[in-house]
Every structure is written in structure tokens, then in C-alpha cells.
Amino acid sequence: MVSMRAFRLGLSAVLCLSAFACGGGGGSASNGGGGPPPPPPPTNNTASVIVDAGPPPNNSSVNTLFTSVTICVPGSTTSCQTIDHIQVDTGSYGLRILAPVLTLTLPIETLANGNSLAECTQFVDGFSWGPIVTADFQIAGETAHSLPVQVIGDSRLANIPAGCSGTGGTEEDTVSTFGANGILGIGPFELDCGDCDTATHGLYYACATSCTDTTVPANQQVPNPVTHFAADNNGAIVVLPSVAAGGASNVMGSLIFGIDTQTDNASGTETVLTLDDNAELIVNFNGQTLASSFIDSGSNGIYFADASISLCTAPPSDPTSQIVNFYCPASTLILPITIQGMNGTMTNNLTFGVGNTETMLNSNFDAYPQLAGTLPAGNAGTFDYGLPFFYGRRVAVAVQGAMTTAGTGPYIAF
Amino acid sequence: MPIFQSSDFKGAALGVAVLIAALLPHVASATLGQPEITVQSDAARTHAAIKSSEDRTGYRVHEIQLPSGTVMREFVAPNGNVFAVAWQGPTRPDLRQTLGQYFDAFASAPRTKLSDRRHLQIQQGDLVVQSGGHMRALSGRAYLLSAVPSGVNIGDLH
Numbered sequence: 209m210v211s212m213r214a215f216r217l218g219l220s221a222v223l224c225l226s227a228f229a230c231g232g233g234g235g236s237a238s239n240g241g242g243g244p245p246p247p248p249p250p251t252n253n254t255a256s257v258i259v260d261a262g263p264p265p266n267n268s269s270v271n272t273l274f275t276s277v278t279i280c281v282p283g284s285t286t287s288c289q290t291i292d293h294i295q296v297d298t299g300s301y302g303l304r305i306l307a308p309v310l311t312l313t314l315p316i317e318t319l320a321n322g323n324s325l326a327e328c329t330q331f332v333d334g335f336s337w338g339p340i341v342t343a344d345f346q347i348a349g350e351t352a353h354s355l356p357v358q359v360i361g362d363s364r365l366a367n368i369p370a371g372c373s374g375t376g377g378t379e380e381d382t383v384s385t386f387g388a389n390g391i392l393g394i395g396p397f398e399l400d401c402g403d404c405d406t407a408t409h410g411l412y413y414a415c416a417t418s419c420t421d422t423t424v425p426a427n428q429q430v431p432n433p434v435t436h437f438a439a440d441n442n443g444a445i446v447v448l449p450s451v452a453a454g455g456a457s458n459v460m461g462s463l464i465f466g467i468d469t470q471t472d473n474a475s476g477t478e479t480v481l482t483l484d485d486n487a488e489l490i491v492n493f494n495g496q497t498l499a500s501s502f503i504d505s506g507s508n509g510i511y512f513a514d515a516s517i518s519l520c521t522a523p524p525s526d527p528t529s530q531i532v533n534f535y536c537p538a539s540t541l542i543l544p545i546t547i548q549g550m551n552g553t554m555t556n557n558l559t560f561g562v563g564n565t566e567t568m569l570n571s572n573f574d575a576y577p578q579l580a581g582t583l584p585a586g587n588a589g590t591f592d593y594g595l596p597f598f599y600g601r602r603v604a605v606a607v608q609g610a611m612t613t614a615g616t617g618p619y620i621a622f
Numbered sequence: 623m624p625i626f627q628s629s630d631f632k633g634a635a636l637g638v639a640v641l642i643a644a645l646l647p648h649v650a651s652a653t654l655g656q657p658e659i660t661v662q663s664d665a666a667r668t669h670a671a672i673k674s675s676e677d678r679t680g681y682r683v684h685e686i687q688l689p690s691g692t693v694m695r696e697f698v699a700p701n702g703n704v705f706a707v708a709w710q711g712p713t714r715p716d717l718r719q720t721l722g723q724y725f726d727a728f729a730s731a732p733r734t735k736l737s738d739r740r741h742l743q744i745q746q747g748d749l750v751v752q753s754g755g756h757m758r759a760l761s762g763r764a765y766l767l768s769a770v771p772s773g774v775n776i777g778d779l780h
Contacts, residue, residue, distance in 0.1 A: 270736060299740065300739075300756065301757060329757075330757075330760060331739035331740075332742055332753050332754055332755055333737060333740075333753065371716065373718070373729070374719070375714045375716070376725065376729050377729065377753075378731070387737075393757065395757070401758070402712060403691075407689070407690070408689075408690070409690045409691070409713045410690065410713055410716075486758065486759040487759070502756060504740065506739060506740060506756070507738055508740075509738075511740070511741060530736040530737075531736070533743050581736075581741070582743075583754055584752035584754070584763075588777070588780050590754060592740060592741075592754065594738070594740070
């Protein structure tokens with residue numbers, strides 16, 4: 209589906225270019241004769257993004273990228289709402305909105321048997337529960353009609369099934385526990401589940417008087433919204449400026465939709481690393497080959513295991529201090545790393561910084577390019593390169609099946 | 623005290639595995655801190671299956687394939703109790719069952735300013751839970767500090 213869209217997109221781009229070329233001979237702004245109509249203006253495909261302290265009540269986000277989205281009741285141009293502080297996450301799939309910030313009543317999807325559809329979204333540290341609704345989704349000039357969207361913490365389906373809460377961790381059903389008003393998952397696959405149309409995973413639930421684990425047709429599952437745009441639907445590009453080593457606040461950048469669909473998202477000479485079935489790639493670090501690694505705007509630091517780097521020490525008064533499990537070297541470390549795609553392409557002369565977390569956090573910034581923490585050794589083979597990777601870079605995430613001049617998705621390019 | 627007589631243990635483990643395979647083609651997850659026999663509990667509901675059982679120095683590992691596609695490993699101490707569990711796959715196992723009496727401590731673990739949705743490292747009393755990954759690829763493990771047999775490298779429990 210994605211590749212077909214990408215193909216159509218490529219075709220229309222060619223036609224558009226041809227129209228420009230043909231129109232060049234006329235040189236007239238008027239269109240009174242039999243000539244072709246002027247091409248439509250290009251779609252605004254760029255949304256602004258910001259790394260700031262996040263929404264109230266917490267206002268305590270670190271290295272978290274946000275944007276604003278507009279959603280409407282399907283088919284309506286007036287029942288709409290713009291919501292800020294939606295986290296931009298290249299490591300998940302789908303749009304999810306926290307119910308408390310939603311003023312619209314959006315229709316809940318129903319399955320063939322009439323049951324309401326809900327989801328138990330599993331994040332590493334917890335779960336989010338709520339119905340799947342449909343909404344018309346807008347960001348920049350892009351639109352996706354009747355997009356399946358999760359509404360987290362919706363009072364219409366308030367009872368969390370035991371099978372969902374049993375997945376454990378924090379219930380992230382409020383803005384405070386979620387740390388955002390919603391999340392925009394634009395990772396390199398189309399859906400948030402690989403095979404939920406044929407298998408149950410404790411993700412999707414059919415709800416009548418109670419809710420039970422269910423399979424769901426793919427077109428009712430929560431998709432990466434980019435894949436549902438009419439155009440610019442083969443991926444997205446995150447552009448962020450460099451950030452001073454010690455940190456900064458209110459770092460602003462761009463989220464550009466589409467790859468090679470307009471002049472502003474054309475591929476150039478970037479490094480293209482294709483991804484495996486888990487959206488992962490290989491990191492070579494410190495003599496180790498870490499084959500379950502990932503680059504991810506939804507991780508707020510650089511996470512890896514290195515027993516030679518000093519960990520922060522929690523003050524005796526606060527043994528569960530936030531700095532536990534983060535690195536606190538005496539002076540900043542600059543470490544070499546090689547990232548390798550499934551296509552064999554490797555980065556050249558890449559380094560990253562590890563700062564002293566305790567010192568950095570004292571400055572109360574929102575963006576820290578050298579924030580790094582440990583991974584437990586049980587996460588064998590992982591290097592999680594989070595938002596710090598994106599500072600000072602233009603990072604494209606191409607969806608599976610996307611065909612661009614740079615390569616075939618899923619890939620990450622920078 | 624010696625941990626196991628290796629050959630006896632292997633034989634016994636093989637026997638148990640064969641017995642389990644013969645009697646209970648569908649087995650569920652074990653419960654942390656409980657005897658190994660709970661590996662077989664709750665069989666009909668979850669339709670999981672033991673893929674393999676392996677003896678390692680100082681403990682035994684059962685690898686269990688859950689219908690969700692997630693693989694779970696259970697680590698059994700010489701005293702027959704499950705001292706650690708680990709998982710890897712698209713979704714988590716039923717941790718309420720897997721962690722048993724320790725589940726509530728896990729579920730109520732506090733978040734901090736530096737929490738994101740990709741990492742979890744908590745220690746609540748005797749319980750340690752560590753988790754990582756991202757949507758469609760989650761992994762983690764839980765173990766009881768006091769129950770880890772001496773000489774076992776925590777890093778091998780995955």
C-alpha cells in the first residue's frame with residue numbers, strides 16, 4: 209500500500225515538473241486560452257517543532273520533541289481543535305491524544321460485530337488505554353481523512369481490562385503521567401502492530417459490556433498518519449539545529465513530510481542506513497557489535513552500557529533520584545561510534561559526547577545533547593541513540609516500501 | 623554445598639522437560655519466586671509452549687514461546703524456585719501472572735523527570751525490573767536479588 213502510494217506520488221511529481229516545464233514557454237500569468245491550467249501551489253509540508261519543557265502540569269520534559277496538530281470530527285471543517293505539545297516520536301506508530309485535552313467528541317470505531325475498538329498501547333515503562341476513534345487529521349498543509357487515532361484515558365471506555373493493566377508499569381492515561389498532550393508516531397512502518405489482523409497480542413480489544421483481546425482488520429488499526437496523507441506520504445524528515453554542549457532551552461526546528469516529493473525534501477548525499485524488521489540497525493561501540501540498536505526521537509538520551517564510565521551517585525536523602533542510572537563522568541567524554549545499516553552502509557568518523565548529568569541538569573535546560581545513561585546488561589546488544597542524535601542534523605525516516613532516490617524504506621538517512 | 627550434580631541434574635531436567643512436553647503441550651509462564659512447577663500453571667488459558675529447557679552452570683532455563691510471538695525465558699535456581707524471568711518480542715507477557723506477588727511493587731514504581739517511554743530500571747525491595755526497546759520490539763527482565771544463585775552473572779539473564 210505504501211509503495212503504491214509512493215509510486216503514485218512519484219508519478220504526480222513528474223507530471224507536476226512537466227507542467228512547470230511546459231508552462232515556462234508561455235510566460236503569462238493569465239490562463240485565458242486553451243493552455244493547461246497552472247499547477248496547484250505545492251502543499252505546505254513543513255510543521256514547526258520545538259524541544260521545550262513540555263505541557264503543564266509537569267513542565268519537566270527533557271530532550272522531548274513536540275509539535276502541534278489539528279484534528280476534526282470526520283467530514284467537518286468547523287468541529288476542529290488544534291492541540292499543542294504532541295510528542296514527535298520516530299520510534300512508535302500512530303497518533304494518540306490524551307482525552308483530558310480533547311474538546312471534540314470523536315466517533316469510536318466499531319468492529320464487524322458491533323463492538324467498540326480499544327487499544328492497550330504498550331510502552332517500555334507502562335501502558336496507555338483508550339478507544340480507537342476516527343478523526344480528520346491536519347498538520348502543516350497535509351491532511352489524512354478518517355484516520356484511526358487512539359484517545360487515551362477516554363471516559364467512554366474507562367474500565368481497563370485486567371489483561372491490559374497486567375502488562376504492567378505505569379498507567380499513562382493522563383497528561384501528567386504521559387508527559388505530553390499526545391504522541392505522533394512516525395516510525396518507519398505503517399502500523400503499530402505487525403500482525404494484529406491475524407493474531408491477538410493484548411494490544412487491540414473488542415468492547416461490549418466488557419473488553420476482550422481481538423484481531424483487527426489492518427485498515428482499522430492505528431497507522432503512522434504520514435502514510436495516510438494524500439501526498440508526501442512516504443516518510444518524514446526531522447531538522448533540528450545544533451545545541452550547545454551544556455544544553456539549551458526552546459530549541460526550534462522543522463518536521464518536513466515526504467521524501468523526494470517536493471523541492472524542500474529532496475534527497476542529496478546523505479548516509480542511508482536501511483533498517484531490519486524491528487526498525488533496528490547495528491552499532492559498533494567499544495569493541496561490541498550491538499545488533500538491536502536504534503535511532504529514536506522518542507528516547508530522551510543516549511543509552512548504552514559502558515562499565516568504565518562513572519555513574520551518577522544519588523544523594524542519600526533521595527535514593528531514587530532521577531540521576532540514578534545516568535552517567536556522571538568527571539569531564540565530558542567524546543566517544544567514537546559506528547552505525548551500520550542492513551544495507552552494509554556505515555557511518556564515518558562519528559562521535560558522541562557524554563556529559564556529567566548532575567552538572568547539566570543543574571542548568572535547568574530542556575535540551576541536552578550529551579545526556580547519556582546506562583542500559584541494563586539484560587538489554588544485550590542495544591545502543592539507543594535518542595533525540596541527541598537529531599541535534600544539528602537533518603534526519604529522514606522512510607517508511608517501509610517507500611522508494612526514494614536515496615533508497616527503499618525502511619531506512620533512516622542523515 | 624554443591625549446587626547440582628551436573629549429570630544428575632541434566633538427566634532430571636531432561637526428564638522434566640519430556641514429562642512437561644508429554645503431559646502439558648500447552649504451558650504458561652512461571653511465577654517469580656515460586657516453584658518451577660508453576661511453569662505449568664494456567665496452561666489452557668495462555669496456550670504457550672516450552673520450546674526448550676537448558677542447564678547452565680548453577681541454574682536451569684526454560685524458553686517459552688508465547689502465542690503473541692514474544693519469547694520468555696525463566697531461570698530456575700537449584701532450590702527449584704524461579705529467580706528470574708526475561709522476555710523479548712512485540713509485546714510484554716502477562717506480568718501480573720509472571721511477577722505474582724511482586725507485580726504491585728512493579729506497577730507502582732514511581733516515574734522521574736528523566737523517564738521516557740523507552741527505559742525502565744526499578745528496584746523495589748528485593749525486586750529488580752529492567753526493560754527497554756520500543757514499540758513492536760520490547761525486552762526486559764525481572765529478578766529477585768536475594769534469590770540469584772551465587773556465581774550467576776546477572777548479565778547472562780536475558
